[in-house]
Amino acid sequence: MKLYMTPGSCSTGIHILLEELDKPFEAYIVNxxxxxxxxxxxxxxxxxxxxxxxxxxxxxxxxxxQAIAWWLARTHPKAKL
Ligand SMILES: N[C@@H](CCC(=O)N[C@@H](CS)C(=O)NCC(=O)O)C(=O)O
Known part of the structure; x- marks a missing residue:
């Protein structure tokens, strides 16, 4: 998966959720x-x-x-997000 994000913004929350998954992802910085x-x-x-x-x-x-967080939680139940 690829996350488009800006450090220090609301997208950091999704970054944290992705870190909780046992799955690699790529982070792309949007300035x-x-x-x-x-x-x-x-x-x-x-x-x-x-x-x-x-x-x-x-x-x-x-x-x-909210949609991203919900989808990550539903598709990765073992992570107990
Ligand atoms: N409703 C969207 C809002 C996302 C949003 O507004 N993000 C801000 C950064 S926290 C953004 O992309 N701003 C674009 C801009 O400032 O032009 C969500 O919950 O994801």
Whole structure:
């Protein structure tokens, strides 16, 4: 999985949840002050231009903190998130 995040932002919560899973993931830094969230390559993935965004193993994306947290908990029950 790939997490698009900005250190120190709300996306840090999803980063912490991912660290609790026994599964590797990649973290991609989105520089919000520099406006990375409005660049075409990011908007193509997430037209809302927000972080966090999770790209799942099948290539589909999830946005919205609560939706990502819920999906991680439901799909990784052993982690007891
Ligand atoms: N409802 C979204 C809100 C996400 C959100 O607004 N994230 C902020 C950072 S904490 C963001 O991406 N801001 C974009 C910007 O400032 O342009 C969620 O819960 O994930």
């Amino acid at each position: 919000l002050p520099a406006g990375d969230q409005y660049k075409a390559d990011y908007v193509a993935l997430n037209p809302k231009s927000t972080i966090p965004m999770l790209v799942r193993d099948d290539g589909s994306t999830l946005t919205e903190f």
